Amino acid sequence: MYIRCRSGKIYVVDLSSKSRVLPTQPGVYLFKNAAGGIIYVGKAKDLRARVRTYFLAGSQENAKTGSLVREAADFETIVVDTEAEALALENTLIKQHQPRFNVLLRDDKTYPYIKLSQEVFPRVSVTRRVVRDGSEYFGPYFPAGLAYRLLHFIQKYFQLCSCRRDLSRPHARPCFQYQLHRCLGPCMPGLVTQERYQQAARDTRLFLSGRQPELARDLRQRRDAAAAGERFEEAAGYRDLLTVLEDIQERQKMHAVEGQDADVVGLYREGARAALHVFPMRHGRVVDRREFFWEALPDEEASDAELLGALLKQIYLEQPYLPPRIDAPMDFEDRAALEATLTAQRGSRVEIALPQRGAKKEMLELAERNARLSFARRFRAPAAEQQAEEQWAALGRALEVELSAGARRVECFDISHFQGAETVASMVVWAAGKMRRGEYRRYRIREVAGVDDFRSMAEVVRRRYRRRLAEGGELPGLILIDGGIGQLHAAQAVLTELGLEQVPLASLAKREELVFVPGREAEPVRLDHHSNELHLLQMIRDEAHRFAITFHRERRGKANVRSELLAVPGIGPATTRKLLRHFGSVSGVRAADAAALAEVMPEARAQTVWNHLHLEQQEPTEILKN
Secondary structure, three states, X not given: OEEEEEOOEEEEEOHHHHHHOOOOOOEEEEEEOOOXXXXXXXXXXXXXXXXXXXXXXXXXXXXXXXXXXXXXXXXXXXXXXXXXXXXXXXXXXXXXXXXXOOOOOOEOOOOOEEEEOOOOOOEEEEEXXXXXXXXXXXXXXXXXXXXXXHHHHHHHHOOOEOOOOOXXXXXXXXXXXXXXXXXXXXXXXXXXXXXXXXXXXXXXXXXXXXXXXXXXXXXXXXXXXXXXXXXXXXXXXXXXXXXXXXXXXXXXXXXXXXXXXXXXXXXXXXXXXXXXXXXXXXXXXXXXXXXXXXXXXXXXXXXXXXXXXXXXXXXXXXXXXXXXXXXXXXXXXXXXXXXXXXXXXXXXXXXXXXXXXXXXXHHXXXXXXXXXHHHHHHHOOOHHHHHHHHHHHHHHHHHOOOOOOOOXXXXXXXXXXXXXXXXEXXXXXXXXXXXXXXXXXXXXXXXXXXXXXXXXXXXXXHHHHHHHHHHOOOOOOXXXXXXXXXXXXHHHHHHHHOOOOOOOEXXXXXXXOOEEOOOXXXXXXXXXXXXXXXXXXXXXXXXXXXXHHHHHHHHHHHHHHHHHHHOOOOOOHHHHXXXXXXXXXXXXXXXXXXXXXXXXXXXXXXXXXXXXXXXXXXXOOOOOEO
């Protein structure tokens, strides 16, 4: 019984009586609170029978059910034709409304897809969001770096556009990717025909769809036609691409004999906390892992089987790619219905298996052990580690950039010089919540003369990551540049050149403290001046600035020492080194009298040095640019 006021009238809603007249068909029911908010979504094969159970005296002894019924002011139902439709609708409504009495999915990371847009000149990109915008999505890719390697392959061999330029209007000059021979140049009239570009888009679609034999057949025909027409350079390009495709096909055949695709699920739970671990197996090999965590389950008394069923529905329903088999650790109520729904979604059979013995059972046990370890790492980790994780996640949300949860590391670069002279750069590291001074690096700019901050930034970024790639070193989760759009583009071009487009990049400009991200330069991120995320970026940027200034002053000081002593008539490099070794510094030389200097060099020359330092020297004006 519930009394509610609407439009000044008081009326009574008897939920128990209302449940007795519900239809007996499959459907979804939604419990609402007094404010009209949805607090729980459920599905049923028989709506009347299922909803009535909430109002039986015995059912309300369950803590969750009792709390739900006490808070519920009303409920609504949606009738569908089949239980499978009810399952899909329940999942959609849970994700849409996030009811607090439902078990809600919390993923530690998302996996990338390759998006092929539906435009006159389709463009290709990596994304972690699948949107129903008419585009084609291929993936997800495990590990995440595979998507970026495939994008690099497509840019190199098919040359589809991957930039954000407006292709509905002509541009005066092509983009930078065209200059690198990684784009056909649809942004500028006359560079490529629509027919040629659409052919490249079809080739990309065949490649991403796994139809390499069909693509290879088309390429052989084009190669032969080009050779017959004496277009030998074009034919050579088709020949090289065919060689790469045949190599890919052979490797896929080797992997295919090792096993089929499957996901292996492990669950570990303690009270209201739980961890779910998923091993994606592709061609019989574990290629990555997915982790899900819950800190406060709405129904602590619910069984593990009920929890597992709720989670698997949220993970796999509406997933663009489904494996043919999912190995689960236990049976659950909606397993048959979920199997049928996923089979219809995939277009071929999807089996939710319960292995009892052999290698598959061993993989299940391994997934469960990893879930237990993930649970311990998440819920029993030191407070500082958890704080660093939360800080990293908040930074990614603030910048609207996907930051890898496993690489909580920022490397920040800054340039410092004195009117173009003694140009130096610094690189500082923030990792897992603190600055790592032992990993700081400083650079003398060698390839740039004069004032050119953009080329200087490009040089230091190139030197840093070319060496990291050669040594197999750890790459950062975010590269931060001290500067504006020019410095950002300089660094972006180098990362593209090195094949590191997947590494997130941002720049923090001074004065207005705007954050620029590649592809969104026209709409920079304006963080709240009191936000922790901006304070973190400022702290890292200021540390890079301090480190660069310190190194620059050190370089200028040494240069001043050399020039000061070498300016003395009759004093050369050898005598300068002798004086500095004996007195320790130019200040020591200046503090010495003529007699002390004469102990190191001839008396007449010592007097000349003393006269120059005390009678003729003028203090230089120091100007630091940065």
